[in-house]
Amino acid sequence: MTDKQYESKYKRVGQRYNRKDAQEKVTGQALYTYDLEFPGMLHARCLFSPYARAKIVSIDTSKAKALPGVRAVLTGEDSDILVGLYMQDKRALSKGETRYHGDIVAAVAAVDEDTAERAISLLDVKYEPLEPVHNVDEALEAKTLVHDDINHLKHIEGVFFPQKDSNIASWNKSRKGDLDKAFAEADLVVENEFSLPAVAHVPMETHVAIVQEDPYSKKIRIWSSAQSPFAIRQIMADSFGISETDVEVHIPFVGGGFGGKAGIHLEPLATLLSRAAGGAPVKLRATREAEFNTLPTRAGMRGRIKSGVTKDGKITAIRVNYDWDSGAYADYGVNVGKTAVYSGLGPYAVENASIDSKTIYTNKVFSTAYRGFGHLETHWSIERQIDILSQKLGIDPYEFRMKNLLEPGTRTMSGELITESSGSPKDCLTAVVKEIGWTGRKTEEERQREWKTGKVRGKGFAMLQKAPAMPANTASSVIMQMNGDGHVKMMIGAVDFGQGANTVMAQIAAQILDIPIEHIEVMSEIDTRANPYDWNTVASKYTFMGGNAVIKASKEMLRKIKEVAAQALRTEPEMLAHAGGEVFHVHNPERRLSYKDIALGYMYPGGNSIGGPVISSGSSIADGLSNLHPETGQGLPALDWTFGAHAVELEVDVETGNIEILKIASAFDIGQVINEKLVYGQITGGVVQGLGSAILEGYKFNKNVQLMNPSFTDNKIPTMKDMPKEIVPIYIENPQHDGPFGARGVGEHPMISVPSAIGNAIYDALGINFHVLPLSPEAIMLGILSGKKEILGTDVENLPGH
Amino acid sequence: MSNEKDCSMYTEHVESGKRKVTIQLKVNGHQVVRDIDPTMSLLHFLRDDQKLFGTKEACGEGECGACTVIMNGKAVTSCIVLAVEADGAEIKTVEGLAKNGKLSILQEEFIAEDALQCGFCTPGFLMSSRALLDHNPNPSDEEIIEVLSGNLCRCTGYIPILRAVKTAAERERKELGR
Amino acid sequence: MLSRFDYFKPHNLNEAMQYLVKDEKTFVLAGGTDLMILLRRNLIDARHILDIKSLPETQVFEFVEGAGLTIGASVVVNKIVDSELVKAKYPAFNEAAAALASFQLRNRATVVGNICNASPGADLPPALLVFDTVVNIVGLNGSRQVKLHEFFTGVKRTVLQPGELVVSITIPEPEPGEKSTYLRQARLRGHDLATVGVASRLKPDGKVALGICAVAPTPLRLFALEDQISQRGLSEETAVWAAQEIKNHIRPITDVRSSAAYRLHMASVLLKRGLLKLLGKEG
Structure with a gap:
């Protein structure tokens, strides 16, 4: 089923509703944190380290402080507050040493941005440049420690494993079967290395926070362009030593996140500035340069994979090492590393396997979650390796995958049993392979023939999987109140930053209550004082967890309505049915009441009243998840796996290296479409973002580890001209029994494995295996010109220094 | 309004020492006359002076198009247009698209x-x-x-x-x- | 932006010139698409901005038989994209204009600004070079004309002296039956600076002119290679030969946009494709 042909079996779930907040967004009324102003508000600017690693010898702030309009100037000497999601390794301002080119050295709050910028220009900092840690190999040698206090960093124990006297922020592991024996018995053993650079999220609204620390109550009020208000609340409370209740977080409209706004970033510094400025609200907004160079990114990664297979195409052994170039601070990076140990094999059933995943500190811009974190990266490695294995075995890559994919009765890397309720990778693969008309790999003769025309076509595909990566106690909740007109006001704890959470939740409630979706209003601004708790808006978890919470709340609302209606109609609640905003007796439908007669309490004709305002709530918690065993990685980390596959047809210009994507078909087993229009948008958007990672994007550092492309001039993202000629979304609906109407998440998945599918299609076209992203025209062309069949990459660190 | 108006006449702004220049233009059909700092971009004029927050800055360098407005019938990135260049111009922003309470x-x-x-x-x-x-x-x-x-x-x-x-x-x- | 500047919109050229010489920190504003970025990044410290858009001399867009096309310093690039005259007479110029930046930027960016900015990778110079474009410069002590291939002196540097202003360029009239084209490579299909751009022009007498950007500190006119091609006579074989030979005429560097190796390769491919296109044999 694709796009506009989709038909749902439900009246409201599955329908193509317009998104709830669209009207505000097309009229310019939608206000983002960037747009907010408050009385007495100050504007902040930062000074960034020009070196990847340097000693801060001195900072003279006197001229900046003397500038009229300046209200606060802060340096690292002014605060020792440590912040961190999983490891407390980051200061709001660097102290003593800077750890990356872009690290914040000083900050100013002033009456306007101009004055703040001028004050920054008046700061006089003396640095002593130090030799930086360039890459993961140097980091692993541990001659220089990015954090020399690594042995004492506070972190979540038993989940993350920093290594003593090293640059390893966490070393996570998983093991199963007897790997040595399996390799010894394999007919063929193939070992490869793959890598990809750091890539930026590029939300159109850069990070921005407005914070006021009330000088009297010490309460902290935050308005932020962020995905996770409750995580900010908790971390701020921890870092500043106050109660969670004394931190209020407001999230207005958010101009994109993609994981880059999942954690906590500018809020602590803005708080310190507000405090230093006597409690004025302070707005701290990242410029686009700071967004690239100071705010975190997706980590670069190197994957080394050794696989053992039998002659007939069964994978019997895999040993994987993932090394994450996570930059100066751990942030979400350690969780990315952790995720790789249970999901880093892709959707394959392999009995003997080991994964070692190291999140490594270097002196680069630090890393965080990015849409499907860890998965685009690990799948780039795994799905290229699978393709190369099938080449070496001489087996069709479709057949080869079908022999090894997870299916009911098999187990994942962490030992989870796959059932019919888990969804089907095979259905996804079969659907996309059919859509692009796959008939097998090109022969060398066919390639040569096409090569003479200057353009060679290729087809390829790749699998993907992802489950939400989250703690075992991840929870969502919702509060619903009925108004006197029978409409419902809903408060959720997740942020709708474009993925459509508000619309999806409204549809689920509307389905159960059987009222028009227009009668459900989801409060679009999150305020932690009013909205109920939600862990983080990340991980493609919300349709599943929020959906289940809304189902509970809607059913409770219905139960309360029916209890009052039963009394009023002199019957039992069980005798009542509901439809179109009314409850009625199942046998005598004329005995009926409208929701609005009950919404604020039912009043009999004589005046006696019963019930009262109808309010309900619902919670959901990640059901049955367990922490992974520290040594074996065994356990249940996944609430719902969404499996998927992409298949690509492309054309390579063999003289220029330019690639044209002619078609990409993308199938996901999402159990049940909740809103076809929104799913479609997640797929087209995710595929094009994945295309950016595949053929275009990436950070470039010079030999001094300074970022060379901190602007749109040289850090490009796809434009409308770069769209694939055709994107075909395919929805597979094998329901998950504990999902809302059977649904699973799909927000992140469309991005994953787009690079792998393109890499595989390029092999089909050219007979060349590329191991490094991006597959830019330059990389493709230089690969062709090299005459080699395995392209292990170019040295990206050889650019001249500033 | 005319392009011939002499823009070299400034009034010295007493407090900040910034020079001010008077511009006269039409924004979404409304006549606007303002004294502005000549370093101000059209984007900042629309947002900070006119409080039209629909027009966004996402790069400040003309690369992303988020600040696009229509100036004398042409789409321009307002972040790299000086507000004083819009003297005599007709500007349309997103707030001017809907008419009489009805979306376009x-x-x-x-x-x-x-x-x-x-x-x-x-x-x-x-x-x-x-x-x-x-x-x-x-x-x-x-x-x-x-x-x-x-x-x-x-x-x-x-x-x-x-x-x-x-x-x-x-x-x-x-x-x-x- | 740290710059604090006055803004001046002169009534006539003389007023403009008087203003220009008053202070060395005076910068000329036409489209502003480069200037505003320099200001924002604090790469220049401006005290005065001279907006030349109101000067009639800069608004000229006029074709005179025998003399050619004169384009004033305020004429924006989209005017070139939309001009049927340019499409007909100077196809390479039209193609280069259409390849430059994005649609919105082309509504502001001027042709002359693209030249005066003297970026090694600018798209318009290669095309203008092959048409023997002349730069019309005005100074307090009179005016002078400089051939475009003598205009650039280095990265972001030109022959312009303090107090001088480019008011327009003149592109001589092409001969009937000419062909020309501009081909470029970039990192993506969307707006980007050129990795390499090659303009080529074939005159009815068989003479070839070649212009190229992003392979040297300035955009280049490849006179020596042109002569060699003209001597051999343009043919498919010559195109293939020239594609190899061009490597002896350029010295591209490795930077954040491309390696020297890829630039060298693409210069070769684009030259071959351009020449074949002139021969009516599009690859």
Whole structure:
């Protein structure tokens, strides 16, 4: 089923509703944190380290402080507050040493941005440049420690494993079967290395926070362009030593996140500035340069994979090492590393396997979650390796995958049993392979023939999987109140930053209550004082967890309505049915009441009243998840796996290296479409973002580890001209029994494995295996010109220094 | 209003020492006369002075199109236009698209085709599209793509936006006789 | 932006010139697409901005038989994209203009600005070079004309002296039956600076002119290679030969946009494709 042909079996779930907040967004009324102003508000600017690693010898702030309009100037000497999601390794301002080119050295709050910028220009900092840690190999040698206090960093124990006297922020592991024996018995053993650079999220609204620390109550009020208000609340409370209740977080409209706004970033510094400025609200907004160079990114990664297979195409052994170039601070990076140990094999059933995943500190811009974190990266490695294995075995890559994919009765890397309720990778693969008309790999003769025309076509595909990566106690909740007109006001704890959470939740409630979706209003601004708790808006978890919470709340609302209606109609609640905003007796439908007669309490004709305002709530918690065993990685980390596959047809210009994507078909087993229009948008958007990672994007550092492309001039993202000629979304609906109407998440998945599918299609076209992203025209062309069949990459660190 | 007006006459701003220059222009049909700092960009004039927050800054360097407005009938990135250059000009922003409480066809089609997700780039896309359709009521796919590729969107993958502009053009031709 | 500047919109050229010489920190504003970025990044410290858009001399867009096309310093690039005259007479110029930046930027960016900015990778110079474009410069002590290939002196540097202003360029009239084309490579299909751009022009007498950007500190006119090609006579074989030979005429560097190796390769491919296109044999 694709796009506009989709038909749902439900009246409201599955329908193509317009998104709830669209009207505000097309009229310019939608206000983002960037747009907010408050009385007495100050504007902040930062000074960034020009070196990847340097000693801060001195900072003279006197001229900046003397500038009229300046209200606060802060340096690292002014605060020792440590912040961190999983490891407390980051200061709001660097102290003593800077750890990356872009690290914040000083900050100013002033009456306007101009004055703040001028004050920054008046700061006089003396640095002593130090030799930086360039890459993961140097980091692993541990001659220089990015954090020399690594042995004492506070972190979540038993989940993350920093290594003593090293640059390893966490070393996570998983093991199963007897790997040595399996390799010894394999007919063929193939070992490869793959890598990809750091890539930026590029939300159109850069990070921005407005914070006021009330000088009297010490309460902290935050308005932020962020995905996770409750995580900010908790971390701020921890870092500043106050109660969670004394931190209020407001999230207005958010101009994109993609994981880059999942954690906590500018809020602590803005708080310190507000405090230093006597409690004025302070707005701290990242410029686009700071967004690239100071705010975190997706980590670069190197994957080394050794696989053992039998002659007939069964994978019997895999040993994987993932090394994450996570930059100066751990942030979400350690969780990315952790995720790789249970999901880093892709959707394959392999009995003997080991994964070692190291999140490594270097002196680069630090890393965080990015849409499907860890998965685009690990799948780039795994799905290229699978393709190369099938080449070496001489087996069709479709057949080869079908022999090894997870299916009911098999187990994942962490030992989870796959059932019919888990969804089907095979259905996804079969659907996309059919859509692009796959008939097998090109022969060398066919390639040569096409090569003479200057353009060679290729087809390829790749699998993907992802489950939400989250703690075992991840929870969502919702509060619903009925108004006197029978409409419902809903408060959720997740942020709708474009993925459509508000619309999806409204549809689920509307389905159960059987009222028009227009009668459900989801409060679009999150305020932690009013909205109920939600862990983080990340991980493609919300349709599943929020959906289940809304189902509970809607059913409770219905139960309360029916209890009052039963009394009023002199019957039992069980005798009542509901439809179109009314409850009625199942046998005598004329005995009926409208929701609005009950919404604020039912009043009999004589005046006696019963019930009262109808309010309900619902919670959901990640059901049955367990922490992974520290040594074996065994356990249940996944609430719902969404499996998927992409298949690509492309054309390579063999003289220029330019690639044209002619078609990409993308199938996901999402159990049940909740809103076809929104799913479609997640797929087209995710595929094009994945295309950016595949053929275009990436950070470039010079030999001094300074970022060379901190602007749109040289850090490009796809434009409308770069769209694939055709994107075909395919929805597979094998329901998950504990999902809302059977649904699973799909927000992140469309991005994953787009690079792998393109890499595989390029092999089909050219007979060349590329191991490094991006597959830019330059990389493709230089690969062709090299005459080699395995392209292990170019040295990206050889650019001249500033 | 005239281009010939002498802009070299300044009044010294007493407190900050900044020079001010008077500009007179039309914003969404309204006459505006203001004394401004000549270093101010048109974007900042619209946002900070006129409090029209629909126009967004996402790069400040003309690379992303989020700040696109229509100036004298042409789509421009307002972040790299000085406000004083708009003296005598006619400016249209996203706030000027809907009339009499009714969304324009273009806005309706952006909603219907889900041509937006986070919505931050949307005003810019709407204004680039509006300028295009004003000049060319029946653009080909290639013409739409040529004009809109100066606007970056990280959410939608662009396909829904292309669909929205096509259907809007079709409806405008039919319903407005363009 | 740290710059604090006055803004001046002169009534006539003389007023403009008087203003220009008053202070060395005076910068000329036409389209502003480069200037505003320099200001924003604090790469220049401006005290005065001279907006030349109101000067009639800069608004000229006039073709005179025998003399050619004169384009004033305020004429924006989209005017070139939309001009049927340019499409007909100077196809390479039209193609280069259409390849430059994005649609919105082309509504502001001027042709002359693209030249005066003297970026090694600017798209318009290669095309203008092959048409023997002349730069019309005005100074307090009178005016002078400089051939475009003598205009650039280095990265972001030109022959312009303090107090001088480019008011327009003149592109001589092409001969009937000419062909020309501009081909470029970039990192993506959307707006980007050129990795390499090659303009080529074939005159009815068989003479070839070649212009190229992003392979040297300035945009280049490849006179020596042109002569060699003209001597051999343009043919498919010559195109293939020239594609190899061009490597002896350029010295591209490795930077954040491209490696020298890829630039060298693409210069070769684009030259071959351009020449074949002139021969009516598009690959």
